[in-house]
Amino acid sequence: MGRDVRIEVLNAPSVPQHQVLVIQTGATSWTEPIRPYLSSGILLEDKAEARKIHHKALWYQMHDEVLFGKSFLGPLLRCVDADDANYVVREIHEGICGLHVGPRMVVAKIMNAGYYWPGMHMDALKEIRKCDACQRHAPRTLRPQNDLVPVTAAWPFQKWAIDIMGPFPEAPGRVKFLLVAIDYFTKWVEAKPLAHVRQRI
Template sequence: MASYLSQAKDLMQQFTSCKVVHIKRSENRLADALSKLASTSFEHMGKDVRIEIVDVPSVPRRQVLVIQTGATSWMEPIKAYLASGILPEDKAEARKIRHKALWYQMHDEVLFRKSFLGLLLRCVDVEESNYVIREIHEGICGLHTGPRMVIAKIMNAGYYWPGMHGDAVKEIQKCDACQRHAPQTLRPQNHLVLITSAWPFQKWAIDIMGPFPEAPGRVKFLPMEIDYFTKWVEAKPLAHIKSSIN
């Protein structure tokens, strides 16, 4: 429509005066009837009805040149081998391409990978893979699931690229919602160090709890001692705690 609009503006500049009039739908029945003739059959129409079929659009097609920027896609060597039989000069790389090409096939200049179930998965490059991961993970129907579930949904949707799991992990770690609402782990940051005791009452653990609300006798502190071997507990309430520094 933009091309037709630009062509109409160019034609309007060739006239000395031009006026654009909006036609109401009720007054545009003849044009609607003519537009519907294109989707109807011509066999039942009379010979006096003349219909012209335009195969070429009135707007000239623009010539588009494909320009590739950035790094070469991982699909280009496989496409070149499947389409023209072109292999890299390095013998090791050429052997890898021949081995990988057994799992791929071309259809309308699009590369597909054969899956174990016989389905064809469309191969995508780096930019498309990042978009697919974000759409599956946090899109309209995204559930902010983990990498394994995201990869399973991507393959069920019919997409493939090498290193899918690693790319999914990197993209999911960047998700702001997952970082904010992820469950907190209670695992200690350091390894636990066990303190053993060879016989009873060899080692004691001492701790002072309080101050608590005053109880009868004005006691409000509770020193506790626990034996490491038998787990025997000794506690005695006190009113005051004196500390001495030697």
């Protein structure tokens, strides 16, 4: 039985490059060094910065004067500035079809919608923390408000605590108090019902 490796060569992209949503974008800031390099090959005079831009530009592509980010297995992602990024995060998180999900799901939905900008996760997290509905309906934590103080006991029955509880409703034998002793190490409990508690000074 021979083992065949089948290779399919695609001569054209399987996904049309223009299948992204379009929004009004303002003046970009983080795309300023990349955009002139891709459109006309202009680099900065600083050699180190020029090398960084040259390497960054491999992940981007200009098409009809719009900057797109390349993704590994998906279509091109439209690059947006900070104002549009905040709008996109708010619309996906709490918009008409918003689900009020966490930042990782919001970023996945943004990329599925066809948008990209650096720092998507941090921007999504900041916007989600401002959401009033998420803060009101968040699940309550069951953790204690204060730090737990551990009780150190090296061996069983080294440290005991004794307390008197009551008065309770009267039980048979006219007992209405309870003397309780507990071991700190094993949590062993001993209890004795009492009818009277006398205080000595």
